[in-house]
Amino acid sequence: MTEEIIIAGFGGQGVLSMGKILAYSGIMQDQEVSWFPSYGPEMRGGTANVTVILSDDRISSPVLNQFDTAIILNQQSLDKFESMLKPGGILIYDPNGIFNPPTRTDLKIFKIDGTRLAAEKGQPKIFNMIVLGAFLKAKPIVKIENVRKGLEKSLPERHHKLIPMNLEALELGEQELVEVR
Amino acid sequence: MGDIRLMKGNEVIAEAAIRCGCDAYFGYPITPQSEVMETLMARAPWEETGMVVLQAESEVASINMLFGGASAGKKVMTSSSSPGISLMAEGISYMAGAELPGLIVNVQRGGPGLGTIQPSQADYFQATKGGGHGDYRLFVLAPNSVQEMADFVDLGFEKSFKYRNPAMILTDGVIGQMMEKVELTAFKPRWTDLQVEEISGSWAATGKNKNRKQHIMTSLEMVSERQEKNNERFQAKYKQMQEEDVMFEEIQCDDAEYIIVAYGVSSRISAKAVDLLREKGIKAGLFRPITLFPFPNKRINELADKAKGFLSVEMNAGQMVEDVRLSVLGKTKVEHFGRMGGIIATPSEVVEAIESKLIGG
Known part of the structure; x- marks a missing residue:
């Protein structure tokens, strides 16, 4: 199994850390992983994206132009990456700020209203975990148990008290995923 | 683990x-x-x-x-x-x-x-x-x-x-x-003063005693005859590197008709390109120099006996391709594909380059 994922949105939305948590979860289930960010003059409010690959085999290219899944968090990223999905691929997007929804008919398309849900909870920082939960509902490539292990391994001990809140956000994302078509 | x-x-x-x-x-x-x-x-x-x-x-x-x-x-x-x-x-x-x-x-x-x-x-x-x-x-x-x-x-x-x-x-x-x-890997301790003396004591500034001459670290030698001896000693080292320490990796080169030569990230992208080419029924392989100097020219020359062509994939205008050509020595075609300016080539671009520059070209 190899899963090639692009996560794209604004800097500050937790795009890179979502990818990192996903990669760590892959390691926890003995997979090979790679995580390659766009880097450079990106900052809060600019665009940010990361390519994450999880595989049972050695990973060849960490840089891709075709993806199995796109997790899309703003309009610019939708415009850029919709065409780069493989036929039959999965596209998950947060409708907040999307004025031109996806048009391809050969994809499985899902929505997760992460921005609104995080705001309702009064915890904007859990936004990326809500979206990750939604993705894992649509495509359960890693077990939630392994996400928890990954968080334990990647977060310093003093932040471990935040893990339950993050796992709840994952669950919320799972529940709120909406299949568009 | x-x-x-x-x-x-x-x-x-x-x-x-x-x-x-x-x-x-x-x-x-x-x-x-x-x-x-x-x-x-x-x-x-x-x-x-x-x-x-x-x-x-x-x-x-x-x-x-x-x-x-x-x-x-x-x-x-x-x-x-x-x-x-x-x-x-x-x-x-x-x-x-x-x-x-x-x-x-x-x-x-x-x-x-x-x-x-x-x-x-x-x-x-x-x-x-x-x-x-x-x-x-x-x-x-x-x-x-x-x-x-x-x-x-x-x-x-x-x-x-x-x-x-x-x-x-x-x-x-x-x-x-x-x-x-x-x-x-596990931690290796730093060398002790005694170990430094053992390993590099013959030349390094480890503290002069009355039993030896001082060690002077310099690249200056005003006497041409001596400098030429120095140059010969340096060149002998580079030759020894070529004889003893060449490193490379071959992926599906055994039956390959078209061989991509690439290092660093380009070799990862090219590995994916090899998979895509094989899916299309094209016998492609990847040769990855791990040491760029010493360059694995002997092995590339051997592979050139069977291969129909080489493509050097690099994120530049064509640099390593010169060493590939000097290794192949005209036995077969050698082309270059690269992107510049910070653009990372994609696996499909490499596939297209093989098709247009080696197979069709």
């Missing part, structure tokens, strides 16, 4: 330096490799192993601090990105001339000049043909994974001391910035 982590290539360079018993790191920040010194500063190895980490006032200062540390027989390193390496070129040449070991990491970005902060492989000529003046070579390692970034720090030091010559890890912004699973 050892210590498994998810780390950036740059971060792992720092961690590997601490773990292999490096004595000192001198550097100056530059994108895309600033995480090397950031990680070292955060890890504070001076408290753990006694390793010195110092932010110099410039790259010129860094490389001259390397010269000083190496003169004392210490394992010293620096890292930078392309424009910074240009600033170090003089010092690197002096180290080669004074026969000093040391490890230099170049996380390449696009040029010339300040160029771009995005990844590139445009410093191949600089790394393998000199860079500084005066007919010297570096031992050049080209990692293509975060794991190799870790492993090659120790290996680079080993070869650097074997040859008393600076070694370089030539990598790029992708390998530096990407995270992968990495297994870290």
